[in-house]
Amino acid sequence: MTTLHRRKLEDYLRQRFGRQAELLAFGPIGQETSGRALKKYGYGAPIRLTFRVGKVTKRAVIETMRPGPFGHEHPADRAQALLWDYDSYGRLPRHVPALDVGAFTDAGSLFSVAPAREFFVLTEWADGASYHLDLERLARTGRATKLDRDRTTALARYLARIHRVKKRDPDLYRRRLRELIGHGECIMGLTDSYPRRFNFITADLLRSIEEACNRWRWRLRHRASRLSSVHGDFHPWNVLFRHGTDFTVLDRSRGEWGEPADDVTAMTINYLFFSLRCWGELRGPFETLFREFWERYMTESRDQGVTECAAPFFAFRGLVIASPLWYPNLSLGVRRSIFRFIQNVLEAERFEPDRVNSYLKN
Secondary structure (H helix, E strand, O other): OOOOOHHHHHHHHHHHHOOOEEEEEEEEOOHHHHOOOOOOOOOOOOEEEEEEEOOEEEEEEEEOOOOEOOOEOOHHHHHHHHHHHHHHHHHOOOEOOEEEEEEEOOOOOEEOOOOOOEEEEEEEOOOOEEOHHHHHHHHHHOOOOHHHHHHHHHHHHHHHHHHOOEOOOHHHHHHHHHHHHHOOOOHHHHHHHOOOOEOOEOHHHHHHHHHHHHHHHHHHOOOHHHOEEOOOOOOHHHEEEOOOOOEEEOOOOOOOEEOHHHHHHHHHHHHHHHHHHHHOOOOHHHHHHHHHHHHHHHHHHOOOOHHHHOHHHHHHHHHHHOOOOOOOOOOHHHHHHHHHHHHHHHHOOOOOHHHHHHHOOO
16 A cells, blocks of 8 residues: 655645645554454555544545455556445445545655546545444353344344335346456455365365356346345445444445345345354354344345345355455364355255254255
């Protein structure tokens, strides 16, 4: 990432917010805020800015994307993602707003876009605690409170609400399914990021999952009426809760329109993930929240088809949480369970939320 200098940051803020802008403080967001204690890999290192414009103090976040695998090798790859962020964040309810998109020069100057080298997006700062902290507490206590259930309900209702917005575009629906398989951040990018061999995880195993997911793509590609407004990366690290059920979402990703099952599986696989790390199966408070999320979502959305489309999206999310790159400290037993879950869900005709533990068996 380009090194940020106080003077050049302040110059940028004055260009963007007026000559009165004064930079008060800046620095990386700590692990307690960004939630990277369990998750070890990320696409960038966000920087929090505190600045004053006249008598008003503001807080914002500069987000960049570092070079790397997952389709981020070229400057144009990273620019595409960040320009899309700026364009789309404001159209999703509850999403933190984007304030600007710009770029760095080789000398580290920031500006709003022509001799660009690397891009950034500037968003408002959002207060709140990452939802993954709730799941870590549940793992310690083993008990779900009324607030935990209320938050699960709020998240499921939120998805049902945004997914009601539909778009008629069969070509775009097929593109989104194609990207699920071939996008650098999705299935093939993930399988390519695994070591050549990691204990039981072999090239043959990864290839068989890719092939099964592609068969699912052919099963789903005619269901274009399902194309909906989506978040695209709706996991606990991208949800900030404040008091009660008030929350903000972060980091909408990859597509403004897509398959609703993408969002539902992205959140619910984390209830399974945290439960596997504690008990080796879906149990206790995580089973309660998993079931309540699915039941509430299907009641509010009236979308029975989501269970018929979930399998390849669970495979995508499963490849993330089983990854030695993203989660290097998992036990081998948890990784085996995740891969069994992926394989069994891909083999089933449809996903059944009350059969999760059966999907974990050989």
